[in-house]
Amino acid sequence: MKKRRVMSLLAAALMVCSISACGKQESTSTNASQPEKGQTEESKTEAASQADKEAEGTVKIMSANTGGKDEAEMKLFAEALSQATGLTVEIEKPASDYDKVLMQKLSGGETYDLIYVTASQYSNLVDQGALMDITDRVNGSEILTGNVDPAEWKDITIDGKIYAGFNKKEIHRVVALNNTLLKKAGIDYKKIEPTMDGYYDVMKKLKDNSQDPDFYPFDAILSETYDLQPWMAAEGLKNGVVLDTSGKRFAPYAEEEAAPVWEWFKKLYDEGLLDP
Structure with missing residues (x-):
């Protein structure tokens, strides 16, 4: 009988990462609410409120993987995610040297809601304070705790805290052709x-x-x-x-x-x- 058990894969989707900033929503709303000449305090407040709503509805992702075979399918994948979640999903995928581009972006102060990293990068980014502590969110989610082996959560727990989730298990790579x-x-x-x-x-x-x-x-x-x-x-x-x-x-x-x-x-x- 063929052995089919799939080895668990440490995920790579990590919540909000910024080496120099606290979060996307704060920086976005600040930038978006700069008043034009002649704006009243009331209009400034309304502009800031609208910016907050827009920021809350956007999920910015840096990924090493595509959602399809080519750029067109990647766009369709993001659109499908947006429709399914009711959020605006933006996926950024470097053409090459993902790890290098990711670290350059983070070092430059760019923020993301989700990033894709390897196990070796994970602890390093935690040490740099680049990742959000999501321990309470994980422990409070029946979906996460009820569908993932506790031993797997232990593998990505650092000093009692969790900064990552698991991506869907990857069964195989696709064939790459020029x-x-x-x-x-x-x-x-x-x-x-x-x-x-x-x-x-x-x-x-x-x-x-x-x-x-x-x-x-x-x-x-x-x-x-x-x-x-x-x-x-x-x-x-x-x-x-x-x-x-x-x-x-x-x-x-x-x-x-x-x-x-x-x-x-x-x-x-x-x-x-x-x-x-």
Whole structure:
């Protein structure tokens, strides 16, 4: 029987982060309520009140992940979130170097309601006072406490306080392809058959279309295994070391179920599609 248990992933959605400011609503309302010449005290108050309402209804997010395959789908994802929550959701995703851009933004005083970080960044940002203490909110939420193992909350508790929540568990990475190369080879990414055979055909066309003998459509750092995840997911396998229902640890990539994927990698290698 296949082992399907998914290893819990430390989330990355962290509440309000600002290294130098206290929060978005205060700074936004202050900026928005600067009076024009001739404004009365009453109009100033009304302007400030309106700014507060607008700030309360906006959720500003910095994310390392997209809500779809491209920028257009990312916009649709934000719109869907806005409609579902009744809030105005704004998602900012750097084109590259997410960690570097995030730290530059925070160091410059930019504030966000939610950010996406790794476990290694989490404690560092807590030490800098960049994250909001949400312990009381977590403990007061039946949804959070009733659906997450207490042991997982313990993993992200620092000195008795919680500064983060968990993102939805990630089952697998999506396949990443260079759209410029796809277009040169006459491939429409929307029509790619989402199977290993379908991607094999894509790689063959990319290789055949390239004049560079050192070009390989697929490369991966096998020692890290992270880049293998989209392909292992074809067999429902999770990266890393996980626990089965009896409490024993095992590595899904080393299980018998992974054999078809390893054989597929060997096929790519033999045909010059995998960077040696």
